[in-house]
Structures are given as C-alpha cells and as structure tokens.
Amino acid sequence: MQHDPVLPPGATLITPTAPIRIAAHGARAKCLQRLIRLGLPVPRTVALDAATVAMLAEGGTIDTRAVLAAFGPDTLVSIxxxxxxxEWGGPASVLNAGMNxxxxxxxxxxxxxDKALRLHARFIRSYAMVVAGVDCGGADxxxxxxxxxxAAHGRPFPQDPAVQLADVLRGMAAAWNAPTARLLRAARGAPDDAALGLVxxxxxxxxxxxxxxxxxxxxxxxxDGETGRPRIVGRYLSQSQGRDALQGQGALYLTSDPRGPALQDVYPQVFMDLQHYxxxxxxRLREEMxxxxxxxxxxxxxxxxxxxQRSTRAALRIAVTLATDGIIPEAEAVSRVQPRALLNVLHRRIRPGAGGAEIGRGIAASPGAATGALVLTAADAHAAGARGEACILVRSETxxxxxxxxxxxAGILTxxxxxxxxxxxxxRGLGLPCVVGAAGLSLDAxxxxxxxxxGRVLHSGQxxxxxxxxxxxxxxxxxLVEPMLDDAFATLLSWADEVRDIGVRANCDTPSEAQTAARFGAEGIGLCRTEHMFFEPDRLAVMREMIFAEDPQDRARALARLLPVQRADFTELFAIMAGRPVCxxxxxxxLHEFLPSDADGIAAMAAALHIAPDAARRRAAALAEANPxxxxxGVRLGIAIPEIYDMQARAIFxxxxxxxxxxxxxxIPLVSARREVDLVAARIAAVxxxxxxxxxxxxxxRLGVMVETPRAALRADEIAEAASFLSFGTNDLTQMTYGxxxxxAGRFxxxxxxxxxxADDPFLRLDMDGVGELLRIGAERGRRARPDVTLSICGEHGGxxxxxxxxxxxxxxxxxxxPFRVPVARLAAAHLAIRDRGGSLTAPPER
Structure with missing residues (x-):
C-alpha cells in the first residue's frame, strides 16, 4: 500500500481533497482531480504549480527524487x-521518463x-528534443x-531517473516561455501572463x-466534434501509448464497424466501462469530454x-443539449458560445485542412467563403448572375x-x-464574403x-x-463547408433574447436583406439606405433624367415616375417586417454617384437621355465634388432640391x-444644425x-435624425427637441472625428x-475614447432635452x-x-446582461 509521500514545495499529490486549483496548477491537473473524485481509475499523479514551473524556467531546481518516490521504485512516469x-496548449508530453x-x-x-527497445527509444527521442532540441532520428x-x-549536446545521456526528470521539467518550463510558444498561445486567446503547471x-x-x-x-x-450530435468517435490500438491509435495502422474502431474489428466487439466490458465514464x-463535469x-x-x-474539440456549430448544439437535459442552466448554455464565433455558423467556410494555392491576401472585411469565376466589371458580374453562374467580382474599389x-x-475582392x-x-449587408485592401494584386479590366x-496571371473566367x-x-x-442554422441555433438565440436588455435591429436596403434580417430575429430595421434602391437599370435611367432636369417641372415628372417604385419597395419592407419598426x-x-464615371458610360447615358455627349459630360463635371x-x-441635398425628399416621404406614407x-x-441624414431639421420636418409634415x-x-x-457629424453630437440637445429619435451613424462620425x-485609410x-x-482600426472597433465621448455627450444632451428620445447606433459598429x-x-x-450580424449582436447582448447579473461566462465552477 502506498503512503502519501513527502513532496517538495510546489508539488502536490492529486487526491480528491488536495488543494488543486486551476489558477495555480492548470486545467489538466484540476480535471484529473475531478476524475479521481468521480472514481475513475486515474494513475497516481503529482501536480507542480505554476510558481514552481516559473522557478524552473529561471534555472531553479526541485527535489525530483522526492517526486519520484511518490510513485515507488523503478516506476516510469510521463510529464x-x-x-x-x-486550448492554450503547451510543450509536448514526454512519456517513459525514468527509462535507462x-x-x-x-x-x-x-x-x-522489441517492445522494451521501442519504449526506450521513444523516451530518448522526446527527451533529446525537449531538453536539447536534438533530433536523434527515427530508427530505434x-x-x-x-x-x-x-555529439550534439556535449554530455552523455543521463541514466539517473531523477536527473532525467529534472531536465525534462526544466526543458518544458523553458519551452513555455519561448517566443514562438508565446505567439502561438496568444493566437489561441491566452493572456500575456499565462502560466504553466506540469503534471x-x-x-x-x-x-x-x-x-x-x-x-x-x-x-x-x-x-461528433463537427456537428455536436451524439456519436462515439475515436480509435484504439493494441500495444501502443498515448494517442498512437489516431495515427497508427491496425487501430480498432470503437463501435461495431463493417470496415474492421471494433473495441465494442473484442473487449465489450472495456467499452461499457468507457461509456459509463x-x-x-x-x-458531473457538465461537459462533453x-x-x-x-x-x-x-x-x-x-x-x-x-x-x-468542436466547431462552432458543434459547440452550439452541445451547449443547448446540455441545458435541455438539465445539466447546465440555459444562461450558461448561452454563455458558452462566443458571439463572434457565430459567423462561422452563418456563412460558408473553407473546409479545415483544404489545400489550394494562395495568390493574394488582404483584409477580411466580411466573413464567408465562395468559389466562382473571376470577373472584373460589375456588368460582367450582373451578366453572370443572370446566367445563374457564381462569380467573384474583383475591382480596384467599388x-x-x-x-x-x-x-x-458570390464574393467581392478589392x-x-x-x-x-x-x-x-x-x-456585410448582403452576407457575401469580402476581402479588401489586397494591395498585392493588380488589375487590367x-x-x-x-x-x-x-506574378501569376489569371484571366477573366478563371x-x-x-x-x-x-x-x-x-x-x-x-x-467548402455549408452553413447550417438548425433547431439548436434557434433555441440558443431564443434563450439569449430572454436575458438581453438592449434591442437589436438590422440595416437593410432591399426586401431580400429584410427577409434575412427577419429570419435572424431582428426587431426591426434600424437603417434603410434608400439610395441603394435606385441602381436597377430602369430606375437608374429615371434617376439620371431627374438629375439632368433643367427646371422643377421636369424634375417633378421624373420623380413622379420614381414614386411608385419607391412606394412598392417600402410596401414590401413593411410587409416583411410585419409591424416591427422600419427606419x-x-x-x-x-448626385454624381448616380452618374457614370467613364467615357463609354457617359456616352451611353447621353444616348438614353437624348442629349449631346458634351452636354452630359459638362453636367457630370458640374456635379463632381472635390470632397463628396x-x-x-444628406440633408443639404434635401434642402437644395426638396422635391426629392418630398417624393420619398410620400412613398413612405x-x-x-x-x-x-x-x-x-x-x-434625416448628415444633420449639423437644428434649422436643417426644422426645414425638412415642415415639408415632411405637409406631405x-x-x-x-x-x-x-x-x-x-416618427421623425428622427442620423447623427453623423461632431457638431450634431455636440448640439444634440437642440436637435432632439425636433426629433423623436437620434440614430448615431458611427461610420461617418468616425471619419469626421478622425479626419x-x-x-x-486601409492603406496605412x-x-x-x-x-x-x-489600439485598433477605428472603423472595425469603435473608438471608445474619442468617438465614444461624442456618443456619450450626444446621448446625455439629447436625453436631457427630451427624456423620451430614442437613442441608437446604426453604423457598422452596431454588431x-x-x-x-x-x-x-x-x-x-x-x-x-x-442582417448577418444580428445573431452575433443578440448573443453578445445576452452575454453582457448575464455578466452584469453575476453569471459566469467561463468554465463550470470547481467542484
């Protein structure tokens, strides 16, 4: 019978009651203690705390003879x-230490x-790599x-097990602090001061x-680590160690399988015990292990x-199933799925491990993955879509x-x-994959x-x-891996909605986007950018006719032709949203954005409008702006040409x-002064x-204002007196605040x-200090002047x-x-509410 040994400071025999803590000893040590508490047959284990490992990394020593004494004479150990x-990983494990x-x-x-030789060679190989970085070759x-x-290390291989253990402990401790290891675990989310324990x-x-x-x-x-559905997965290999079964030939399947013998058939009692464990x-551990x-x-x-190890899709289903089975609370299930990870569920992605030659790299601007024919003009993309062919639109910029x-x-590259x-x-609004700022590419449309x-040349159509x-x-x-929004996805987000305390709407410009937003649970439309409704060929022609009108009567006739199509757009949006608010x-x-910029486009437009090409060029040049x-x-356009806003208001109403x-x-967009609101509001009221x-x-x-200029934020009290809501457009507000x-800006x-x-790209992450201060000032002053004013953020930062x-x-x-960020926002809001109510967003409590 083994007795509790006298271990050196910093070393603890793992027993059901030993003071093992994740913060001091790491997750593996704590998990092993939990397994021991559950009565699982875990071999005798000693945990070294992080302080001891840090000391070893600095060249300190520990009484390894006392550690080995905990296991009895002539016992081999793993580290x-x-x-x-x-998830943070760590140095590779070393098996069979003590072998001499x-x-x-x-x-x-x-x-x-033969078997003894294999065990000995395995230890020498791993010891040499961990301790000295020496590759001793593959032959036993x-x-x-x-x-x-x-020859490589300058000293003989040690025969003393205590020396071997000391060397391995120091080598693993030092490996944790290597620059490459630091970078790798930082990429996995570990903090800079992440510590290491050893068992x-x-x-x-x-x-x-x-x-x-x-x-x-x-x-x-x-x-199943990919789907999260019940399925026994794994392998067993006779006469093997560690995870050899996952690579070795001759491994058994675990369950009965026509492809070969299975553990369930050959060793049924072992299989039953594993199922019980x-x-x-x-x-008891409240996790799929x-x-x-x-x-x-x-x-x-x-x-x-x-x-x-699980995909986001599996993590979602596992969390929901554990909660449905009463093993964890619903709030904890919500907390276990990271909001940004939902983007992996909502969009296609490249199958893990898939090959392919990378020919360019840029900024990941919208998630997802798509395959299609290369096209270099919007007209070619439109033609490909009409033929039902997938294409990737590549432009210098759109x-x-x-x-x-x-x-x-199917995807956009700039x-x-x-x-x-x-x-x-x-x-992002369309839910298309997009890569921007791919400066290493050059185009010749x-x-x-x-x-x-x-240097590789790709032609249109490849x-x-x-x-x-x-x-x-x-x-x-x-x-590619297809997205799958199943019942678990809907269940988790319904639980999130029960706890979140801030509304989530969607930015939608078209009925198809509104349908997506409704499917993803948006509580309404927070921003409908009407300009995107005018680029259909028939509408664009009328829009250009309105722009080229010489007098108000001609302009009114063109706007009258746009009225029914605008009205139809809004009617469809209202129907899709089914009583939910639409802003x-x-x-x-x-206006120059509705005109072509190239000579061929101007000539075609002139022909369609029955005007001389020179006149079309002059008009386009007159509308061009040095800083559009x-x-x-925005509101300046509505005040200068009020008939446009009149038509839109009529279509809405x-x-x-x-x-x-x-x-x-x-x-009303781009407001800077209260008087702008008053002028537009009066005409809208008349309509x-x-x-x-x-x-x-x-x-x-309800009439409101889009706060996009610093002055509007600073004068929000005046503006709020004339507006029932203030919606802060953080895209333009960031541009104007930063200049x-x-x-x-992607260039630098x-x-x-x-x-x-x-600290971050301010267009990707909201600048909490500068832009954020303007938001706080605007919110405080707006509410002070009008307590019932509705406040929102409708820029890209909203998700x-x-x-x-x-x-x-x-x-x-x-x-x-x-729309595709609505589920992310719903889940993120729930996480924050749970956090503020004292809920846990991390691992289950220690038990």
Missing part, C-alpha cells in the same frame, strides 16, 4: 503540460526485447541515438505481454480527459454604380479599401486579367476561391397607410397631411495599429460586442447592424 485552459539501460534490461525480460537504434545526443503521472505502459492480458491505448468521445464526465485511456494487463486506466453587380456576385469601405459595408502577388474569414484569395476551387433614411449620397463626403449630400399597422420612422387627406386614413410617423477616409491603418498609434457593451452603458435603446 504533461497543464496550462490555464486546454537497467530498466531497459528488466523490461526486456518482462515484455520482450539506442547506441546510435545516444551517440547522436552526446507527473505514473506510466501505464500500454505495451506488455499478451499472456497477462490486453495492452494498448486509445481515445474516445461521445459526440463518459456519462459520468458529462453529467474526450477520454484518453490505456489498457495494461487487461486493466483499464483513464490518463486524461479534455473537452471535445462605387455605388457597382451595386447591381455586387448583388449578383485592391484598395478598409473594413468600412463601400465594398465591405455592402458585402480592359485586358480582362488580374496579376497575383506571386475559377478562384475567396476566404472572407482569413482574407485570402485562392486559385481554383477548394472544398428609412432619406437620400444621402451626392463633405459636399452636397402611402405605403404605410396602405399597410395599416405601420408607424414608419423617417430619418403627411396631404396623404392623410387623400387616402382618408389616420397616419402616424480619415474609410475608403483610403494596419501600420498605425502595429506601431501603437491606434460588435464591445460596441454593444458601450451602448448599454451609455443608455442606448438599440443597436442596428447588417
């Missing part, structure tokens, strides 16, 4: 890392010379391996004499258990007149631009070719794959009156009265972030979890984001 979270010439001889007599030639070690465990060899019983090792889990782990096990002389041992082609494309560029914003970063998750462009087609932004962009973002756009159960929200009288029905509406163009923002000028956190703290009523 494994125990970081704060399994004498122990080799004893084992040769007991299990056979012990003398040659020892000679190679001594020393009695070896269960898994290799032995068949006459004494079965020997081998394997792994087993009880759910899996159930215990699931119900992968169990690493070993058989020695027919006896079953559990060496370790870790949470099953402009509003490209919108039709963007709608038809050479210039950042995460808030025109291409990025439209792609006239010749129909693209030159890749490696197949490429776009990776919107990783910002990659890949030659040819690669396997419609009146026309915002400068700060020119005649006629559609709402016909629908009957709608209170539309009319939003509303006219529609009421003509249709003979009651009509209500940056979101379309051009990565350098700024790398050098610490900005970012950090921005939602800010919005809740600042007292905003809702956020609005692109």
């Amino acid at each position: 494994r890392p125990s970081s704060g979270q399994h 010439d004498a122990r080799h001889a004893v084992l040769s007599g007991r299990i056979g010379a 030639d012990i003398p040659a391996m020892l000679a190679a070690f001594e 020393v465990q009695q070896m269960v060899l898994g290799v032995g004499d068949p006459a004494l019983g079965e020997d081998g090792a394997g792994v087993i889990q009880f759910v 899996g159930t215990l782990c699931r119900t 992968q169990i690493e096990f070993t058989l020695q002389d027919g006896a079953l041992y559990v060496l370790d258990a870790v949470g099953v 402009v509003p007149e490209d919108v039709l082609g963007m709608h038809a494309a 050479v210039r631009g950042g995460v808030s560029s025109h291409a990025a914003v439209i792609a 006239g010749q129909g070719l693209m030159v890749a970063s490696d 197949t490429v794959t776009l990776d919107g998750h990783g910002g990659r462009v890949i030659a040819g087609a690669v396997p 419609i932004r009146l026309l915002d962009p400068p 973002m700060l020119g005649m756009r 006629e559609a709402a009156a016909a629908q009957g159960d709608v209170v539309p929200e009319v939003m 509303a009265r006219s529609v009421r009288d003509e249709m003979g029905v009651p009509l209500e509406y 940056l163009s979101r379309d051009d 923002l990565s350098s700024y972030v790398a050098q610490g000028v900005f 970012d979890p950090d921005s939602i956190d800010f919005s809740r703290a600042a007292g905003f009523d809702y956020v609005s984001c692109s």
Whole structure:
C-alpha cells in the first residue's frame, strides 16, 4: 500500500481533497482531480504549480527524487503540460521518463526485447528534443541515438531517473516561455501572463505481454466534434501509448464497424466501462469530454480527459443539449458560445485542412467563403448572375454604380479599401464574403486579367476561391463547408433574447436583406439606405433624367415616375417586417454617384437621355465634388432640391397607410444644425397631411435624425427637441472625428495599429475614447432635452460586442447592424446582461 509521500514545495499529490486549483496548477491537473473524485481509475499523479514551473524556467531546481518516490521504485512516469485552459496548449508530453539501460534490461525480460527497445527509444527521442532540441532520428537504434545526443549536446545521456526528470521539467518550463510558444498561445486567446503547471503521472505502459492480458491505448468521445450530435468517435490500438491509435495502422474502431474489428466487439466490458465514464464526465463535469485511456494487463486506466474539440456549430448544439437535459442552466448554455464565433455558423467556410494555392491576401472585411469565376466589371458580374453562374467580382474599389453587380456576385475582392469601405459595408449587408485592401494584386479590366502577388496571371473566367474569414484569395476551387442554422441555433438565440436588455435591429436596403434580417430575429430595421434602391437599370435611367432636369417641372415628372417604385419597395419592407419598426433614411449620397464615371458610360447615358455627349459630360463635371463626403449630400441635398425628399416621404406614407399597422420612422441624414431639421420636418409634415387627406386614413410617423457629424453630437440637445429619435451613424462620425477616409485609410491603418498609434482600426472597433465621448455627450444632451428620445447606433459598429457593451452603458435603446450580424449582436447582448447579473461566462465552477 502506498503512503502519501513527502513532496517538495510546489508539488502536490492529486487526491480528491488536495488543494488543486486551476489558477495555480492548470486545467489538466484540476480535471484529473475531478476524475479521481468521480472514481475513475486515474494513475497516481503529482501536480507542480505554476510558481514552481516559473522557478524552473529561471534555472531553479526541485527535489525530483522526492517526486519520484511518490510513485515507488523503478516506476516510469510521463510529464504533461497543464496550462490555464486546454486550448492554450503547451510543450509536448514526454512519456517513459525514468527509462535507462537497467530498466531497459528488466523490461526486456518482462515484455520482450522489441517492445522494451521501442519504449526506450521513444523516451530518448522526446527527451533529446525537449531538453536539447536534438533530433536523434527515427530508427530505434539506442547506441546510435545516444551517440547522436552526446555529439550534439556535449554530455552523455543521463541514466539517473531523477536527473532525467529534472531536465525534462526544466526543458518544458523553458519551452513555455519561448517566443514562438508565446505567439502561438496568444493566437489561441491566452493572456500575456499565462502560466504553466506540469503534471507527473505514473506510466501505464500500454505495451506488455499478451499472456497477462490486453495492452494498448486509445481515445474516445461521445459526440461528433463537427456537428455536436451524439456519436462515439475515436480509435484504439493494441500495444501502443498515448494517442498512437489516431495515427497508427491496425487501430480498432470503437463501435461495431463493417470496415474492421471494433473495441465494442473484442473487449465489450472495456467499452461499457468507457461509456459509463463518459456519462459520468458529462453529467458531473457538465461537459462533453474526450477520454484518453490505456489498457495494461487487461486493466483499464483513464490518463486524461479534455473537452471535445468542436466547431462552432458543434459547440452550439452541445451547449443547448446540455441545458435541455438539465445539466447546465440555459444562461450558461448561452454563455458558452462566443458571439463572434457565430459567423462561422452563418456563412460558408473553407473546409479545415483544404489545400489550394494562395495568390493574394488582404483584409477580411466580411466573413464567408465562395468559389466562382473571376470577373472584373460589375456588368460582367450582373451578366453572370443572370446566367445563374457564381462569380467573384474583383475591382480596384467599388462605387455605388457597382451595386447591381455586387448583388449578383458570390464574393467581392478589392485592391484598395478598409473594413468600412463601400465594398465591405455592402458585402456585410448582403452576407457575401469580402476581402479588401489586397494591395498585392493588380488589375487590367480592359485586358480582362488580374496579376497575383506571386506574378501569376489569371484571366477573366478563371475559377478562384475567396476566404472572407482569413482574407485570402485562392486559385481554383477548394472544398467548402455549408452553413447550417438548425433547431439548436434557434433555441440558443431564443434563450439569449430572454436575458438581453438592449434591442437589436438590422440595416437593410432591399426586401431580400429584410427577409434575412427577419429570419435572424431582428426587431426591426434600424437603417434603410434608400439610395441603394435606385441602381436597377430602369430606375437608374429615371434617376439620371431627374438629375439632368433643367427646371422643377421636369424634375417633378421624373420623380413622379420614381414614386411608385419607391412606394412598392417600402410596401414590401413593411410587409416583411410585419409591424416591427422600419427606419428609412432619406437620400444621402451626392448626385454624381448616380452618374457614370467613364467615357463609354457617359456616352451611353447621353444616348438614353437624348442629349449631346458634351452636354452630359459638362453636367457630370458640374456635379463632381472635390470632397463628396463633405459636399452636397444628406440633408443639404434635401434642402437644395426638396422635391426629392418630398417624393420619398410620400412613398413612405402611402405605403404605410396602405399597410395599416405601420408607424414608419423617417430619418434625416448628415444633420449639423437644428434649422436643417426644422426645414425638412415642415415639408415632411405637409406631405403627411396631404396623404392623410387623400387616402382618408389616420397616419402616424416618427421623425428622427442620423447623427453623423461632431457638431450634431455636440448640439444634440437642440436637435432632439425636433426629433423623436437620434440614430448615431458611427461610420461617418468616425471619419469626421478622425479626419480619415474609410475608403483610403486601409492603406496605412494596419501600420498605425502595429506601431501603437491606434489600439485598433477605428472603423472595425469603435473608438471608445474619442468617438465614444461624442456618443456619450450626444446621448446625455439629447436625453436631457427630451427624456423620451430614442437613442441608437446604426453604423457598422452596431454588431460588435464591445460596441454593444458601450451602448448599454451609455443608455442606448438599440443597436442596428447588417442582417448577418444580428445573431452575433443578440448573443453578445445576452452575454453582457448575464455578466452584469453575476453569471459566469467561463468554465463550470470547481467542484
């Protein structure tokens, strides 16, 4: 019978009552204690705490003879890392420590010379790599391996098990602090000060004499790591150690399988015991675990258990199933799925491990993956869509007149631009994968070719794959994983809605986007950008006719032709939203954005309008602006040419009156002064009265302002007196606060972030200090002047979890984001509410 040993400071024998803590000893050590508490047959294990490991990394020592004494004489041990979270990884495990010439001889007599040789060689190989970075080769030639070690390291391979253990502990501790290891675990989410514990465990060899019983090792889990559905997965390999079964030939399947023998058939009692252990782990540890096990002389041992590696789709289903089965609360199920990870469920992605030659790289601006034919013009994309062919639209940068082609494309790639560029914003709204700022590419639309970063030339029509998750462009087609929004997805988000305390709407410009938003649970439309409704060819022709009108009467005739199509758009939006609020932004962009920019386009437009090409060029030139973002756009356009807003207001009100159960929200863009609101509001009120009288029905509406200029935020108290809601457009507000163009800043923002000028790209992550201060000032002053004013964020930041956190703290009523980010925002809001109510967002409590 073994007695509790006298261990050196920092070393603790893991027992059910030992003071093992994740913060001090790591997740593996704590999990092993939990397994021991559950009565699983875990080999004797000693845990070294993080302080001891840190001391070893600095060249300190520990009494390894006392550690080995805990296992009895001549016992081999394994050494494994125990970081704060399994996902952070750690140095490679070392098996069979304590192996030397004498122990080799004893084992040769007991299990056979070949097996003893294999165990000895395995230890030498891993020891040499961990301690000295020496590769002793793949052949199990012990003398040659020892000679190679001594030649490379300058000293003989140690025979003393205590020295071996000391060397391995120091080597693993040092490896944790290596620069590459730091970078790798940072990429996995570990903090800079993440610490490492180590566990020393009695070896269960898994290799032995068949006459004494079965020997081998394997792994087993009880759910599919890709889908999260119940399924026994794993392998078992006779006469093996560790995870050899996952690579070794001759491994057994676990369940009965026509492809070969199975553990269930050959060793049914072992299989039944593993199933029992899996159930215990699931119900008591409240997690789906992968169990690493070993058989020695027919006896079953559990060496370790870790949470099953899982896709986001599987993580979602596992969390929901655990809650449905009463194992965890619903709020904890919500907390276990990370909001940003939902993007992996909502969009296609490249199958893990898929190959393909990367030919370009840029900024991942909209998630998803798509394969299609390369096209270099919006017209070609539109034509491909009409033929039902998938295409990837590649442009230097997109402009509003490209919108039709963007709608038809399967993915969008631009050479210039950042995460808030025109291409990025439209792609996110459409749910298309988008990569921007791929500066290594060059285009020649006239010749129909693209030159890749490696010099390869691709012609229009060749197949490429776009990776919107990783910002990659890949030659040819690669396997994709389709999204799957199943019952578990809907259940989890319904639980999230029960706890979140801020509204979530969607930015939708078209009926198809509104349908997507409704499917994803948006509580309404927070921003409908009406300019995107005018780029259909027939509408664009009338829009250009209106722009070229010489007098108000001609302009009115053109607008009268646009009225019914606008009314039809709004009618469909109202119907899709089924009584939920719809906020419609009146026309915002400068008029030149509706005109072609190239000579051929101007000539075609002149012919369609029956005017001379020179006259068309002069008119287009007259409308061009040196700085369009700060020119005649937004409310300025509505005041200068009020007939446009009159037409849009009439279309909104006629559609709402016909629908009957709608209170539309009319939003005035780019306001800077209260007087602008008053002027537009008066005309809109007049249109509303006219529609009421003509249709003979009651009509209500809400008038609000899109706060996009610093002055509007600072004068929000004055503006709120004339507006029932203030919707902060953080895209333009960020541009104006920083003095940056979101379309051009991508050229240098990565350098700024790398050098610490900005903590993050302010178009990707809301600037809490500068832009955030303007938001807080605007919210406080607006509420002070009008306590019932509705406050919201409707820029691209609206779907970012950090921005939602800010919005809740600042007292905003809702956020609005692109349709495909609505589930992310719903889940993020729930996480924040659970956090503020004291709920846990991390691992289950220690028990």
